[in-house]
Amino acid sequence: MAVLAGRLARRWCFGLLRSPTQVPALGLHAGSPTMGTSQKDFNDAVSQVKLLNEDPGNEVKLELYALYKQATEGPCNVPKPGMLDFINKTKWDAWNALGSLSKEAARQKYVDLVSSLSTSSESPSPEAPAADRKPPEGNSLVVTSEDGITTIRLNRPTKKNALTTQMYHDIVAALQAASKDESTITVLTGSGDYYCSGNDLTNFTHLSAGGPEEMARSGEVLLRDFVDCLIDFPKPLVAVVNGPAVGISVTILGLFDVVYATDRATFHTPFSHLGQSPEGCSSYTFPKIMGSSKAAEMLLFGKKLTAQEACARGLVTEVFPDGTFQKEVWARLKAYSKLPPNAMRISKQIIRNQEKEKLHAVNAEESSILRERWLSDECMNAIASFLSRKAKL
């Protein structure tokens, strides 16, 4: 666990290595001497940190952090951060690994390292052609309303539309607005090649002052509110599954009224792999939809279904060839959106109301169990493993 946690934290160092109080300045000091480094050389390197044009990578930044601490404070002299405080623990490990290296030697190594970075950083590389540039990740959720349909589109294609904490809040807000707007149908879909890769696993790295327990508690509330909002949503809710779906984006499908999928879509709930347990009311809806043994295969063993399999099990309403998916689905939805809205609302109410209470109870229980799971070693190991790029689904 500790080793994995250390590895994963290396991925997050960039953000943390920015505060001047914590961070080794990353300067460019062409021509600085490699022997007998003076305090002035060191200060110069430190003060030029902001001139760096390129990100040197987290490994280098971690090394600079450690050398800076050693050069200014001497050997590591602070208590080791807790096991789940991945980032500070990794920084502590790097500093501590320098042992009894003298301040002078650390200063020299720091300046040497900065010097070695200068050549590549001084000549900025030409901007990549537009086609090669990654799209900005600004609007992670795009909500539009047209032809009687409000569409909530997950818009982090470069992260496979993984759901950040902010996105859960934004989806709740979008659903609340859609429940009151003029539209008759509400659609959830994704941008790019994925529908959604589930919970953004880096959500677990944003520790507040309250530590992991506080993180797990706020995760429980966030999850419960998000799923409650889906349970109570009054209008026809349609999932347009434009590609693979993972985790919570799959489990909540049992709360949708209709699910259309491209034949490229897959449906994967790898909770055991992640040391987690089912959410989105799937512990109740999945056995009801597909029978308990098929549900167990997905929720316990993480069997990944093709779109056709998911359709055969009743999780998906209809599968379309990828080439015509968007055209066919939207044409159909446009036609449905012209149906009398009140009749659709009332019909949904009749279908869903009988089990609303049950669904809320299931949601509360699943969320509470997950809060404990998130604090388990099984879960932390799995997340550490993914974030250290050792594991993928």
Ligand SMILES: CCCC/C=C/CC(=O)SCCNC(=O)CCNC(=O)[C@H](O)C(C)(C)COP(=O)(O)OP(=O)(O)OC[C@H]1O[C@@H](n2cnc3c(N)ncnc32)[C@H](O)[C@@H]1OP(=O)(O)O
């Ligand atoms: C508070 C409510 C909590 C509710 C709890 C819900 C439980 C769940 O949803 S469990 C499911 C969690 N999801 C996963 O475990 C998926 C993890 N992702 C993957 O295994 C793979 O990324 C993939 C199989 C989805 C796609 O693999 P592929 O090789 O095609 O692409 P990648 O290079 O891996 O991904 C591109 C890019 O996107 C980042 N990313 C993808 N999914 C996630 C994710 N769920 N969380 C965080 N980041 C994700 C991936 O790291 C890559 O980022 P970089 O380009 O920066 O490396």
